[in-house]
Amino acid sequence: MPSTFSRYMWHRQVPDYGGWLLGTRAVTCMSTVVPTHQEKCGLAGIMPRLFGLVAGLVLLGAMTLISLSIGARPIAILTVLEALFTYDTHLAEHIIVHDYRLPRTLLGLLCGAAFGVSGALIQAATRNTLADPGLLGVNAGTAFFVTLAVGMLGLYSIDSYLWFAFLGAITVTLAVYALGAVGSDGATPVRMVLAGVALSAVLGGIGSAITLLDPQAFDSMRFWSIGSIAGRDMEIVTTVAPFIGAGLLIALTAARPLNAVALGDDLARSLGANILSARTMTVIAVTLLAGAGTAACGPVGFVGLMVPHVVRWFTGPDQRWIIPTTMIYAPLLLLAADVAGRLILYPGELEAGIVTAFIGAPVLILLVRRKKASGL
Numbered sequence: 581m582p583s584t585f586s587r588y589m590w591h592r593q594v595p596d597y598g599g600w601l602l603g604t605r606a607v608t609c610m611s612t613v614v615p616t617h618q619e620k621c622g623l624a625g626i627m628p629r630l631f632g633l634v635a636g637l638v639l640l641g642a643m644t645l646i647s648l649s650i651g652a653r654p655i656a657i658l659t660v661l662e663a664l665f666t667y668d669t670h671l672a673e674h675i676i677v678h679d680y681r682l683p684r685t686l687l688g689l690l691c692g693a694a695f696g697v698s699g700a701l702i703q704a705a706t707r708n709t710l711a712d713p714g715l716l717g718v719n720a721g722t723a724f725f726v727t728l729a730v731g732m733l734g735l736y737s738i739d740s741y742l743w744f745a746f747l748g749a750i751t752v753t754l755a756v757y758a759l760g761a762v763g764s765d766g767a768t769p770v771r772m773v774l775a776g777v778a779l780s781a782v783l784g785g786i787g788s789a790i791t792l793l794d795p796q797a798f799d800s801m802r803f804w805s806i807g808s809i810a811g812r813d814m815e816i817v818t819t820v821a822p823f824i825g826a827g828l829l830i831a832l833t834a835a836r837p838l839n840a841v842a843l844g845d846d847l848a849r850s851l852g853a854n855i856l857s858a859r860t861m862t863v864i865a866v867t868l869l870a871g872a873g874t875a876a877c878g879p880v881g882f883v884g885l886m887v888p889h890v891v892r893w894f895t896g897p898d899q900r901w902i903i904p905t906t907m908i909y910a911p912l913l914l915l916a917a918d919v920a921g922r923l924i925l926y927p928g929e930l931e932a933g934i935v936t937a938f939i940g941a942p943v944l945i946l947l948v949r950r951k952k953a954s955g956l
Contacts (some may be wrong), residue, residue: 613841626737629901632894635912636908640689643915647685648677650919652927683814687876687913688918688932689807692883694824694873696910697903699884700891704838704899705852705862706757709889710944714881716776717783721752722874723805724783731790731797738819738875745875746823750867752779807880809918809935820872827868828907834861835899841899846917880933882940884911885952889943 601863649662655663655673662668663677699712713719725748729741758773787805789800803811841854848855873880887910890904895901914932917939921930 628894629896629905632891632905633908636905636912640908640912643912643919644685644689647688647915647919648681650922651676651681652922653848679813683812683817684809684918685915686814686817687809687812687820688915690821690824690875691873691880693828693904693907694869694878694909695883696887697828697884698869698873698905699910700888700902700906701831701834701838701866701869702884703888704842704902705859706772707842710773711771711883712782712882712884713866713874714879715773715885715944716756717752717779718749718756718866718870719874719879719881720776720777720780720783721748721755722871723879724787725751726804726875727787727790727797727801730800731794734752736800736814738944741863742823742872742875744868748876749871749949750863752776752783753863753866755779756940758828771920803931806931807878807936808931809877809914810929810931812876816876820876823872825870827865827872829869830861830865831903834858834865835903838899839860839897842899854956878933878937880914882936882943883913886940886943888912 645657645660648664649655649657653673653676655677659673660677663671663674664682667678668674695713698718702711702716702718703709703714722745725744726741728736729744735741735744756772756775759775759779791801837853837855837858840848840851841855841858843851845855887906891902891905891909895905914936918932918937921932921935924930924935
């Protein structure tokens with residue numbers, strides 16, 4: 581049992597985590613030392629998180645219906661519900677909803693959750709709030725290996741190049757961490773971002789050269805490389821759904837040990853956390869999520885960067901709340917970007933990847949400035 585002094589220093593140094601951090605009795609509301617943020621151990625700390633979850637579910641449900649109803653041919657919400665529950669193959673509006681907009685919306689839900697949670701996992705595992713699959717080059721690595729599969733091997737089916745996407749995701753994830761860890765300072769946030777940007781530039785250039793040398797590969801990859809959930813059918817949804825589902829389950833399992841990893845390796849070991857196991861689960865989850873999401877709809881950026889930051893405003897630093905809440909708000913953002921793209925160029929469309937880039941670039945600049953001001 582830790583001494584009273586050690587428990588006191590714990591509360592002084594890490595006040596925001598409270599008893600939610602690891603579920604240990606050393607840091608609870610029943611401790612003889614009153615924690616700095618005692619309300620987080622009671623109803624006052626849970627209510628903002630529950631409210632955030634419920635509000636997110638309501639908004640996500642509304643955005644799902646909007647995604648099914650808005651397009652080149654607007655369809656009433658009531659007609660959308662009829663198409664979902666009493667589908668009539670003879671009605672054109674039902675066909676539009678069922679065969680075109682439903683796969684698109686489901687893919688937005690899946691890939692949004694995949695990109696958002698993979699970003700939250702990377703940020704927690706690397707203790708780098710600037711990390712996301714796009715900035716660290718994971719999406720670029722996935723895109724490069726998919727380009728190799730399409731341009732060099734002629735694999736045009738997602739069933740074929742999905743495994744190349746996974747290989748690209750795990751290869752670049754490990755490469756960026758290895759490059760960022762070179763030097764006496766270790767894997768600092770800025771160094772990892774720079775390594776990811778450098779790898780993204782190199783892989784992107786090689787991938788562009790491959791597609792330019794093969795006209796058929798260029799036609800196949802030019803829209804995919806922008807990042808969009810449009811034009812996908814239900815076959816793609818059913819192909820990536822098991823992998824994204826498995827990645828989300830692993831992410832939920834890794835949430836508790838990631839709370840310890842976020843405190844630093846030395847402190848995590850002193851608390852009995854298995855750091856290697858936590859990071860291994862993180863790499864597997866990021867590989868499944870970023871690989872499947874990028875293979876399905878292309879390298880959509882900034883979703884994994886923005887959403888975890890917004891979610892932390894009302895969940896705090898506990899990964900057991902951040903990850904499930906991100907599962908709700910990340911697809912909400914991707915669907916909102918997709919709907920906005922349909923409205924901006926109506927009756928044409930602007931790809932969701934372009935919309936998220938317009939939103940995410942200013943957010944990234946703001947985060948970098950804040951980090952610089954805090955001594956990064």
